[in-house]
Amino acid sequence: MSDINHSSQQKRLKKRVFKKIDNDEWSIEELAQSIINGDRKALASGITLVESRANKHRKKAAQLIQLLLPNTGKSIRIGITGVPGAGKSTWIEAFGKKLVQEDHKIAVLAIDPSSSLSGGSILGDKTRMEELSHHQNVFIRPSPTAGTLGGVHRMTRETILLCEAASYDIILVETVGVGQSEVMVRGMVDFFLLLALTGGGDELQGMKKGIMELVDAIVINKADGDNKVRATKARNEYRQLLHYLQPATKGWQTKAITCSAIKGEGIVEIWELIERFIEEISESGVMEDRRKSQSLDWMKQMIHDRLFDEFMNIDGRKEELRRLKEGVIVGEVSPAEAVETLFTP
Template identity: 70%
Template sequence: MTDSHNQEYQKHKKKRVFKKKTNQEVPLDSLAQQLLNGDRKALAQSITLVESRSQNHRKQASELIQRILPAAGKSIRIGITGVPGAGKSTWIESLGKILIGKELKIAILAVDPSSTLSGGSILGDKTRMEQLAHDPNVFIRPSPTAGTLGGVHRMTRETILLCEAAGYDVIIVETVGVGQSESTVRGMVDFFLLLALTGGGDELQGMKKGILELVDAIVINKADGDNRRKANQAKGDYRQLLHLLKPATEGWETSAYTSSAITGDGIEEVWKVIMHFKEETQKSGVFEKRRSSQSLEWMTQLMMDRLFNEFIEQEGRKEQLSRLKEQVLSKKLTPADAIEKLFTQ
């Protein structure tokens, strides 16, 4: 091999290798194959790669996604949100046990709130879902939001594809709670579920009413013991309200249900609702139409991220932005004037 050929080979080889923190090099060919074989370690490593902010890793992650894309897309993607205290993790664990009994593989992407000061996150989902965490057919990945708009990690969509390529049948995206995250999650899942508590009228005061126009089902949790009557009342309240709203999915009637994550009551029924939703929307073509639309939304978001990153990385741009921020804080400039200077100077 000539020197020029050797240099070209080494240059090409670098593009196809993901270097871990241990400095051990793993060829992307091998990583992709292990992932497609359902190797959990390869899945975790692949997710770490797509979550990396390194420009070099981003290029390698894109190549990896391209390789596994034909094997992705075969799962049902479920988004679950709810106010703090609604019992999301306990409810997901109860659902997970039912799905395991049906010999389904489950991936849970639990999006954790990152500290705006330290950048750290709670990442406690493996502790909160202790029984599922030890099952070989369950993969739990806490993913810090890192301050991302919408409370969902910027690469959650790619993580979903990786999990599907690794053979997971059900992908559950658990959000940090009711807030900005709903519209973001709605844009990456097939079925969106709101976990609520009793007292429908009071509960609505603590959430954006617009959330009800985004979800495909509302499940009132903790419908057990003395709380069962209140839960049934809340179910009726929500159903009456939903009749006045436009359904989130074309051709689908959003409704409310009750369940108990402690006893397991009602959770099998919710799963049947999700399966019925999948069957009906696939039959009508809405299922594929939504996924196609989500792919275009994803493309637009990636374009916006790329434009922002390339703009902000231009020489002297960060320093200029810092100066303009100081001038806005000292009231020497309005925010509008600052942006005008940012783009014209």
């Protein structure tokens, strides 16, 4: 199945879902119940609904989430980031297989269009997580392709809730770290993991600004064969560095460890580490505090986005803003004056 076929198939599915929902053939209550019952098609349709940017769908999406709310919040939410080439797909495949062996139901989501999940290949015959994607207890959903990163962020947060309502008890959120995406992922997960490259100082230097202070563990992948010595060296360098940096989670010293996803080595240890993390922060109350403040931050963000969307929706506003921005750039208009102009009827 080619990417193009996959994409047009997606579009047809979307059309069918929206037709049913818009004509009230499929009530939101029914949809919610089917999701709770574990119907994968219903889950996929629900996600399609929350990904819609149409005004009429937003209300229904909120209604759906509200109905599912009592069934949410019980999963472990894990974020995974790492540059392309760090081996994220292979790592998620190895990690996911370990989890399904232990009877977990896992959902894999992506937060940006350029993640390893995206581009349609995931459902094609050459998927990068082949074994995992065929497992009945695994649900894989690539990133929504439409909209800004902020919009993708909102959709992914809501998709997490839908997956939880469908009894997925471990949610993996993947990002390659475009723009502010790591900050967004940090704002929606319990445990955040950086998959790093092996190697010396130069590779550490290439790391994104502030990323080490956002994550709970740095996992140096590909610690196998000739690479093992370098990986261990890198791990020690990270440990030394982490000693000086503030941890992302109160009461938890960020860890640096090695693993080999391809050989399946160190995967069990990472899962044990995450379980210990969840236990510790649940006991200390940090987990509850984090989830609460994540919800409030999310709410605040949505209010700001909505206000800005409505403001920009006025006829001629975009053109006016563009013109004023140009004035600000060339130094003819002060930002204060530009804002006054925008707000003067």
